Amino acid sequence: MKKRLILLFMLLNLILTTGCWDMLDINDRIFPYAVGYDFNEDGDKRYNITFSYPNISAMGPDAISEDLVFAITTRADSMFDARHKMTSRNRSPLYFKHLKVLILSEEVAQDEVSVKEIIDGIFRDFVTNNNVKILVSKLSAEELINETLGASRQLAIEGTIYSLLVNQQESVLFHPMDVMEFIENMDLANASTVPLISIDEDIDIEGSAVFKDYKLIGYLQPSEQRALNYINAEITVDSIETKYEDAHLSLMLTGINRKMRLEDSEENLKIKINLEAEGYIHQFTLDDKYKVHDEELLKKLQDAAAKEIKVDIDETIKKIQDMRADLIHAGPYLRMFNPDIWDEVEEDWDEIFRDIDIEVDVRVFIRRRGIIK
Amino acid sequence: MMNQEKKMNKDIKISHLQLRGLIVSIVIGVGVLNMQNPLAEEMGQNGWIAILISGLLTIPMVMLINKVFEMYPDKDFFEVGKAIYGPFFIIIKIVFTLYLLMIAAFVARNLAELVKVFILRNTPLEVILITFILSCIYLASYEIDVIARAGYFMYPIIILFSIVIILIGLPNADWNRVLPLFRTDIGSILRGIRVCFFNFSGIGLIIFMLPFVEDKKKIFKSEVFAISTITLIYTAIFLAVVANFSINQITLINYPVFTLSRRVDLPGYFLENLDGLIMALWVIIIFGTMVPVYYSASKVLSNMFKVKHHAYFVIGLVPVIYLVAMMPDNFIQLTDDMGQYLEYLGLACELIIPILTLVLGVVRKKVGI
Numbered sequence: 001m002k003k004r005l006i007l008l009f010m011l012l013n014l015i016l017t018t019g020c021w022d023m024l025d026i027n028d029r030i031f032p033y034a035v036g037y038d039f040n041e042d043g044d045k046r047y048n049i050t051f052s053y054p055n056i057s058a059m060g061p062d063a064i065s066e067d068l069v070f071a072i073t074t075r076a077d078s079m080f081d082a083r084h085k086m087t088s089r090n091r092s093p094l095y096f097k098h099l100k101v102l103i104l105s106e107e108v109a110q111d112e113v114s115v116k117e118i119i120d121g122i123f124r125d126f127v128t129n130n131n132v133k134i135l136v137s138k139l140s141a142e143e144l145i146n147e148t149l150g151a152s153r154q155l156a157i158e159g160t161i162y163s164l165l166v167n168q169q170e171s172v173l174f175h176p177m178d179v180m181e182f183i184e185n186m187d188l189a190n191a192s193t194v195p196l197i198s199i200d201e202d203i204d205i206e207g208s209a210v211f212k213d214y215k216l217i218g219y220l221q222p223s224e225q226r227a228l229n230y231i232n233a234e235i236t237v238d239s240i241e242t243k244y245e246d247a248h249l250s251l252m253l254t255g256i257n258r259k260m261r262l263e264d265s266e267e268n269l270k271i272k273i274n275l276e277a278e279g280y281i282h283q284f285t286l287d288d289k290y291k292v293h294d295e296e297l298l299k300k301l302q303d304a305a306a307k308e309i310k311v312d313i314d315e316t317i318k319k320i321q322d323m324r325a326d327l328i329h330a331g332p333y334l335r336m337f338n339p340d341i342w343d344e345v346e347e348d349w350d351e352i353f354r355d356i357d358i359e360v361d362v363r364v365f366i367r368r369r370g371i372i373k
Numbered sequence: 374m375m376n377q378e379k380k381m382n383k384d385i386k387i388s389h390l391q392l393r394g395l396i397v398s399i400v401i402g403v404g405v406l407n408m409q410n411p412l413a414e415e416m417g418q419n420g421w422i423a424i425l426i427s428g429l430l431t432i433p434m435v436m437l438i439n440k441v442f443e444m445y446p447d448k449d450f451f452e453v454g455k456a457i458y459g460p461f462f463i464i465i466k467i468v469f470t471l472y473l474l475m476i477a478a479f480v481a482r483n484l485a486e487l488v489k490v491f492i493l494r495n496t497p498l499e500v501i502l503i504t505f506i507l508s509c510i511y512l513a514s515y516e517i518d519v520i521a522r523a524g525y526f527m528y529p530i531i532i533l534f535s536i537v538i539i540l541i542g543l544p545n546a547d548w549n550r551v552l553p554l555f556r557t558d559i560g561s562i563l564r565g566i567r568v569c570f571f572n573f574s575g576i577g578l579i580i581f582m583l584p585f586v587e588d589k590k591k592i593f594k595s596e597v598f599a600i601s602t603i604t605l606i607y608t609a610i611f612l613a614v615v616a617n618f619s620i621n622q623i624t625l626i627n628y629p630v631f632t633l634s635r636r637v638d639l640p641g642y643f644l645e646n647l648d649g650l651i652m653a654l655w656v657i658i659i660f661g662t663m664v665p666v667y668y669s670a671s672k673v674l675s676n677m678f679k680v681k682h683h684a685y686f687v688i689g690l691v692p693v694i695y696l697v698a699m700m701p702d703n704f705i706q707l708t709d710d711m712g713q714y715l716e717y718l719g720l721a722c723e724l725i726i727p728i729l730t731l732v733l734g735v736v737r738k739k740v741g742i
Contacts (some may be wrong), residue, residue, distance in 0.1 A: 123625075126490045126491060129635070130632060130635050130636060131635070131636065180618075180622070180632075180636060183619075183622060184618065184619045184622060187619035187620070187621035187622060188619050335553070336549050336550070336552035336553055337552060337553070339553040339556050
């Protein structure tokens with residue numbers, strides 16, 4: 001009898017002590033997926049903060065609402081201040097656990113104090129998702145978010161911007177950057193890129209803004225960002241279009257490998273980067289002259305592709321050296337593998353980085369030629 | 374009465390597997406979540422060196438304790454103490470009581486703080502604290518063999534916890550961050566060892582278990598096995614954290630392991646923000662630390678006041694632990710001030726007292742008093 005009572009008690013426990021952990025059902029929360037910061041020109045609050053969040057009533061088979069996503073703007077000093085102000089306007093509280101995207105307008109990004117505050121808030125808060133992806137917009141964040149609502153591709157529940165950013169198609173024209181990685185880059189190299197978002201009929205994420213000391217200092221064109229992705233070996237798939245003699249060659253790169261090395265040099269620091277990319281031929285030409293079946297032709301094709309890549313890379317390296325932004329992580333490399341030299345140069349690394357020699361050696365290996373010769 | 378107690382004690386048996394499990398579950402506690410922070414502050418990416426050295430240094434510590442019990446076979450901690458210190462044993466008992474109560478309070482308060490911020494945001498801290506202490510009563514009022522069985526039960530959970538953390542760390546890990554190796558000086562290694570030593574404290578509680586272990590000859594082997602397990606877990610977790618964050622970030626983050634678990638972002642929304650899972654496993658780990666400490670504290674007290682069964686003190690200590698745990702006003706007082714006292718008391722209880730006991734014991738044997 002006693003045993004049965006205990007058993008009953010244990011079973012009751014299972015039923016009575018489970019449920020939603022803080023007595024708030026999921027449909028009583030608002031999960032903003034994007035937050036945008038603009039400076040507030042008038043008034044005492046510093047920012048115009050815009051949230052966009054999915055409309056739960058528009059989901060599921062019994063949807064009663066048409067709009068999939070709502071946007072709401074308020075004046076506040078921080079994201080958390082904005083949340084408190086929203087309580088008087090919204091039926092449920094905002095909950096930042098699933099925040100995905102942070103959009104900074106150009107002016108906010110140029111202000112070191114603001115960027116440090118905003119990033120700190122996301123990093124410090126117990127609840128806020130640390131994997132928030134950062135974006136910079138030349139348009140004001142409020143306009144951008146409101147434009148996104150009308151975008152034709154507004155289908156994804158988690159938000160159009162985020163679904164572009166998670167980069168399922170492996171675009172090489174930008175490099176997604178989340179808050180933790182951003183801080184990491186700042187700690188390691190004092191510089192980081194952040195993808196640039198723009199609206200021109202449609203949402204477009206390409207190119208990037210260059211941050212140094214938590215402050216926007218310049219931009220990289222999409223082609224430059226692509227070259228940077230090559231240098232940092234951060235691409236999985238990309239196609240290379242090049243010309244060989246009078247034929248057009250389309251190559252699919254499926255992998256890239258980078259090796260950085262410090263070359264012995266008397267007068268200047270010289271960093272050598274060896275890039276080895278491999279891929280296969282996507283499209284060439286049916287001309288009999290160009291049958292791909294001897295090693296010699298293959299070598300020439302490989303060299304042509306490598307040359308194509310190297311041009312962009314050299315330009316990009318020159319540009320980031322002028323910006324004094326160590327986006328290729330040469331400093332962290334020295335710190336890890338040549339600590340003695342790093343101790344000497346650490347103090348004025350920014351200046352030294354501008355003047356070091358960086359030599360990039362690109363090699364392309366064509367492993368497969370498709371199903372025809 | 375003596376006879377009766379002796380007889381009761383004779384029935385208690387701990388197997389070697391249970392001893393290993395118990396040591397691991399006592400030692401691994403709060404520190405597994407946050408020791409990476411102070412360690413990285415002192416030694417940067419080389420912190421694992423201090424963990425390994427501390428692990429090695431713990432072995433002579435347990436050898437000291439083993440030696441004392443070898444000199445007095447078939448006697449438990451209290452009988453040995455009485456034989457060696459005579460009437461002065463009361464001082465040692467008081468120091469031990471202070472130390473054990475403080476650990477219990479420290480552990481309970483840490484748990485309550487974390488549960489509050491991560492899970493139960495609207496529940497008052499006091500309620501979480503008192504619930505946790507109350508849930509430890511049941512197990513702590515049993516004898517050590519039951520607790521050892523529970524410790525053995527928690528052993529795989531701790532291993533699972535570490536494996537989960539390491540797996541979480543793998544996808545984004547950059548193992549080059551461990552470089553450059555060995556660029557550190559003696560001063561920072563010593564400070565690093567000090568941090569680690571604190572996280573190895575609790576190993577001294579074996580004084581309450583050793584007399585009951587089945588095969589006395591194999592004790593040392595089991596202890597070394599347990600210490601290696603702990604060292605391995607600490608090192609692996611430290612390396613996983615270093616491979617995922619920059620050193621500057623680690624020195625900023627209070628609980629690097631939690632932040633690491635929140636980094637998980639597998640495509641397809643399959644797994645995201647694993648802090649809930651880590652939290653759940655960690656609560657069990659803390660329970661495994663709290664219960665043996667609680668048990669030992671009430672055992673010492675019951676011996677001090679000559680009460681036959683320690684369960685009375687288990688219940689009596691609830692308000693004491695609660696009050697001590699509520700003493701720090703903020704997190705700085707909790708981690709820095711309270712941590713400092715614990716460090717000194719730990720040094721006294723786990724290193725100085727065993728050495729003193731051994732020296733006095735040897736002297737007494739030689740002189741023959």
